[in-house]
Amino acid sequence: EAGVAQSPRYKIIEKRQSVAFWCNPISGHATLYWYQQILGQGPKLLIQFQNNGVVDDSQLPKDRFSAERLKGVDSTLKIQPAKLEDSAVYLCASSSGTSGYETYEQYFGPGTRLTVT
Amino acid sequence: AQTVTQSQPEMSVQEAETVTLSCTYDTSESDYYLFWYKQPPSRQMILVIRQEAYKQQNATENRFSVNFQKAAKSFSLKISDSQLGDAAMYFCAYRDRIQGAQKLVFGQGTRLTINP
Numbered sequence: 001e002a003g004v005a006q007s008p009r010y011k012i013i014e015k016r017q018s019v020a021f022w023c024n025p026i027s028g029h030a031t032l033y034w035y036q037q038i039l040g041q042g043p044k045l046l047i048q049f050q051n052n053g054v055v056d057d058s059q060l061p062k063d064r065f066s067a068e069r070l071k072g073v074d075s076t077l078k079i080q081p082a083k084l085e086d087s088a089v090y091l092c093a094s095s096s097g098t099s100g101y102e103t104y105e106q107y108f109g110p111g112t113r114l115t116v117t
Numbered sequence: 118a119q120t121v122t123q124s125q126p127e128m129s130v131q132e133a134e135t136v137t138l139s140c141t142y143d144t145s146e147s148d149y150y151l152f153w154y155k156q157p158p159s160r161q162m163i164l165v166i167r168q169e170a171y172k173q174q175n176a177t178e179n180r181f182s183v184n185f186q187k188a189a190k191s192f193s194l195k196i197s198d199s200q201l202g203d204a205a206m207y208f209c210a211y212r213d214r215i216q217g218a219q220k221l222v223f224g225q226g227t228r229l230t231i232n233p
C-alpha cells in the first residue's frame with residue numbers, strides 16, 4: 001500500500017512570495033490533515049478535511065493560508081504572502097476514520113520543508 | 118483546550134538498555150486516546166503505540182510499553198533493549214474520543230540518542 005505522498009520535499013522562497021504544497025493521501029482515506037511543525041516543536045494542526053469538506057480550520061491563519069481538497073482526494077496548501085515565521089515543515093496526514101469514537105491511525109507523509117528568507 | 122507536555126528535550130541511553138520517556142497532559146475529557154509517535158531523521162512520523170483511556174491495561178508493542186496513570190494524567194513510554202534504530206524524536210500525542218473532529222495534539226518532543 002502506497003503511503004502519503006507530498007511534494008515538493010524542500011522549498012526556499014523570499015518573504016512576501018507565494019508557495020503551494022501538494023498532498024496525495026492513502027487511497028480510500030476519507031480524512032486529510034495538514035500540520036505545521038516549527039523547528040524544535042511538535043506538529044500543530046492547521047486544517048482537517050473529511051472528504052472534501054473542512055472539519056477544523058481554527059488554527060489556520062486565514063489571511064495568508066488557504067487549502068483545498070480536490071474531489072475528496074488530493075489537497076493543496078497555499079501560503080500567500082509568506083512571512084519569515086512560516087519557515088517550518090508542513091506535514092500531511094490521512095486516516096480512514098471519520099469519527100473520534102473510532103480507533104484508527106493517522107499516517108503521515110514525509111513533509112515539505114519550507115524556508116522563508 | 119488540551120495540552121501535552123514532554124519535559125525531557127533530550128535523552129540518551131546505551132544500546133541494549135532501557136529508557137523511559139515522560140509525558141503529561143491536561144484535559145477535562147474522560148474519554149480519549151494517547152499515542153507515542155516516532156520521527157526519525159528522515160522526518161516521516163510513525164505510530165509506535167496507542168492507549169485508549171477507557172482501558173486500564175497498559176499497552177505493549179514488542180519492546181515498547183507504556184505506563185498510563187489516568188488520575189495523574191501521565192503517559193510514559195518505556196523502550197526495552199534499546200537499538201540503534203530507535204534513535205529519533207519521540208512525540209506524545211492526545212486525541213479526544215468524541216464525535217467529530219479528531220485532531221492530534223502533540224507535545225514538544227524528546228530527542229532520543231542511542232549510544233553504541
